[in-house]
Amino acid sequence: xxxxxxxxxxxxxxxxxxxxxxxxxxxxxxxxxxxxxxxxxxxxxxxxxxxxxxxxxxxxxxxxxxxxxxxxxxxxxxxxxxxxxxxxxxxxxxxxxxxxxxxxxxxxxxxxxxxxxxxxxxxxxxxxxxxxxxxxxxxxxxxxxxxxxxxxxxxxxxxxxxxxxxxxxxxxxxxxxxxxxxxxxxxxxxxxxxxxxxxxxxxxxxxxxxxxxxxxxxxxxxxxxxxxxxxxxxxxxxxxxxxxxxxxxxxxxxxxxxxxxxxxxxxxxxxxxxxxxxxxxxxxxxxxxxxxxxxxxxxxxxxxxxxxxxxxxxxxxxxxxxxxxxxxxxxxxxxxxxxxxx
Ligand SMILES: [Ca+2]
Ligand SMILES: [Ca+2]
Numbered sequence: 001x002x003x004x005x006x007x008x009x010x011x012x013x014x015x016x017x018x019x020x021x022x023x024x025x026x027x028x029x030x031x032x033x034x035x036x037x038x039x040x041x042x043x044x045x046x047x048x049x050x051x052x053x054x055x056x057x058x059x060x061x062x063x064x065x066x067x068x069x070x071x072x073x074x075x076x077x078x079x080x081x082x083x084x085x086x087x088x089x090x091x092x093x094x095x096x097x098x099x100x101x102x103x104x105x106x107x108x109x110x111x112x113x114x115x116x117x118x119x120x121x122x123x124x125x126x127x128x129x130x131x132x133x134x135x136x137x138x139x140x141x142x143x144x145x146x147x148x149x150x151x152x153x154x155x156x157x158x159x160x161x162x163x164x165x166x167x168x169x170x171x172x173x174x175x176x177x178x179x180x181x182x183x184x185x186x187x188x189x190x191x192x193x194x195x196x197x198x199x200x201x202x203x204x205x206x207x208x209x210x211x212x213x214x215x216x217x218x219x220x221x222x223x224x225x226x227x228x229x230x231x232x233x234x235x236x237x238x239x240x241x242x243x244x245x246x247x248x249x250x251x252x253x254x255x256x257x258x259x260x261x262x263x264x265x266x267x268x269x270x271x272x273x274x275x276x277x278x279x280x281x282x283x284x285x286x287x288x289x290x291x292x293x294x295x296x297x298x299x300x301x302x303x304x305x306x307x308x309x310x311x312x313x314x315x316x317x318x319x320x321x322x323x324x325x326x327x328x329x330x331x332x333x334x335x336x337x338x339x340x341x342x
Contacts, residue, residue, distance in 0.1 A: 046314035069230035070154035088159035172332035186237030207245030214304035247329035
């Protein structure tokens with residue numbers, strides 16, 4: 001196991017007891033519920049899983065604050081009450097954006113995971129995703145559902161636009177993929193999982209994912225069939241909960257189908273990389289749809305060993321910016337203001 005130059009885990013533990021020095025002290029009060037991540041260089045990606053995670057390459061990020069948990073329904077409600085924000089899922093789609101779509105399919109709604117009793121083809125996700133009329137963040141499982149018991153669960157059914165609007169209201173930003181992955185690794189550089197090398201250390205569930213045969217059989221051994229309260233599982237080495245599992249999280253970066261190669265020289269490690277470009281993020285399998293895609297990170301409660309082993313910091317997924325689902329949420333970051341002398 002290789003640690004970052006500044007021993008991240010020790011630092012994280014010290015953080016919970018000690019005041020923060022320098023200009024970070026200024027932000028400490030206003031950044032309640034956030035964790036300070038010291039900058040560093042790390043190995044991003046993985047060569048051992050899906051092709052989009054490769055190649056492993058060194059990346060450097062500056063220090064930043066990040067939310068300790070995904071944004072909860074309680075927090076999102078505060079935002080909506082303050083701003084009157086209407087989420088993408090609550091707006092009827094514009095036919096211009098969806099050439100070829102049947103008019104009867106153009107309604108306000110969102111994708112809800114609806115487990116089938118059997119599946120014929122694991123490559124056809126339409127068997128378990130239902131574009132449900134009336135599903136939105138307040139009604140996560142359809143018009144008859146509500147969030148009364150879910151205030152501490154992550155908000156879901158939020159598009160990229162919704163996540164960005166929340167971040168702007170809160171005076172925050174969305175993380176880059178590199179920032180997100182660096183924080184998710186919790187100080188463990190190059191490890192497979194956010195908590196080390198073992199999937200279930202001591203037989204303990206470390207994140208809300210799927211146990212059993214996806215998508216028909218969820219044994220819920222971790223205690224949760226769908227989302228879970230955001231602190232139900234142990235934090236990582238930086239004190240962050242739910243980086244892995246529960247809900248996928250939006251990042252600010254445009255999707256790219258693979259990472260850049262590692263640089264041959266230590267001098268030339270990319271600093272604060274910002275991902276791909278908007279045009280290249282379009283889905284080549286759907287050329288008629290011109291909706292660009294952002295990178296999601298961390299996997300969700302639907303990630304299962306037999307279907308989607310994306311409950312790892314290196315894992316990534318492309319999501320169209322207009323899409324919202326019952327297993328995608330987000331968290332925010334704050335980047336320190338540059339001092340006048342810098
Ligand atoms: Ca679960
Ligand atoms: Ca997560």
